[in-house]
Structures are given as C-alpha cells and as structure tokens.
Amino acid sequence: MFVTPAYAQSAAGGGDVFTSLVIPMLLIFGIMYFLLIRPQQKKLKEHQNMVNNLRRGDQVVTQGGIVGKVTKVRDDAEIEIEIAQGVNVRVVKHTIATVRSKTEPAES
Template identity: 40%
Template sequence: MAFSVISSFLPLAQSAPAGGGLAQFLPIILLFAGMWFLIIAPQRKRQKQHDKMITELKTGDEIMTSGGIFGTITNVKDDRFVVRIADNTKVELSKNSIGSRVTQSED
C-alpha cells in the first residue's frame, strides 16, 4: 500500500520544472537589498553624525545624555566627559552616553 502511494507521486516529482538557481534566490536578494536601504544605511548615517558630534564637543557645550539628563561639559578627557548637572554637582560620563548637543535658540 505504501509503495503504491509513493510510486504515484514519483512522476510528479520527476516532472517538476528545473528553475534557475538565481531566479529562486532573487526575492531573497531583493529583500536584503530593501532592508539595507530602509534600515541599515540610515542607521549608519545617523551613527556617523553622532560620532562627529561627539568629537566636536568641547568645554562649555550643553549636552543631554541618553538618559535625559541635561548638563554642561566642564572637562574633556580621552574616553569621557566631566559634566556639571547642578551647582556643585559634577559627574563623569562615557562619551557613548551623550545623546545630543543642546542648542539654544536666540529670542
């Protein structure tokens, strides 16, 4: 019984069209290309802008940390900033924890 069921599917398997290898992978390739242009490339651009902003920070610049704390840079070290967040309150922050530079609008 099992042999007759298997043998009935054998001609179907043999008559399957032989597609090209590239044609089968084309949708996957297009999917990855779309992901690159929609997700990865913009993220890399934002990361480069953030890295440039970090290297341009200097003493006296007002910043906001990635945690939402505002402060003023009082000292720049190799891998961190010393930031004044209140009167008589200074903290050392990793350069990676800086979220953005705060720009003050002129009235």
C-alpha cells in the same frame, strides 16, 4: 503514483531555481540594506561626529536624561559635566544623546 508528477515537474523547471531563490534573496537583502542598514550607519556617523566635536560650555543631555553643561573634556572616552552648581559628574562620551546648545569655537 505521486512520484511521476514530481519528477516531471522538477525536470521541466530545473532552470527556475536561480530565479525562484537567488533573485528574491538579493532583492530582500537590497531592500534591507537601503531601509535599515544604511540609515543606521548614517545615524551612527552623525553621533560619532557630534561626540567628537564636544567642547567646554556645550549643554548636553545624556541617555539617562541628565541635563548638564560640559566643564571639561577629560580624554577621548570621558567628559565632565556640571549638573548643578558645584556638582560635577564624569560621563562616558558615547552616552551623550543630544547637544542642546553649542558654544562657538574660540577665535584664533
């Protein structure tokens, strides 16, 4: 009694599987890409650019909330910041949240 309407329904809508499953999934992925993935990649690229352009004299804020002035760029992964007079701290570059004030590049 219940099997007959189910077979009749699946036989009539056999071509609808693509439009009922695949197209909505593609739309959801497209929306997620433009609303979440793309802006996050853009933000990551801006942060990497900011971190790579750090130089001596920049005033920075770490993700922990420490404000200091860059005294030395040690290598690709670390910088040294002065958080108080005579107090220097080594910090991983990627923990820099923002650059408050930027120094001008040296004239050559």
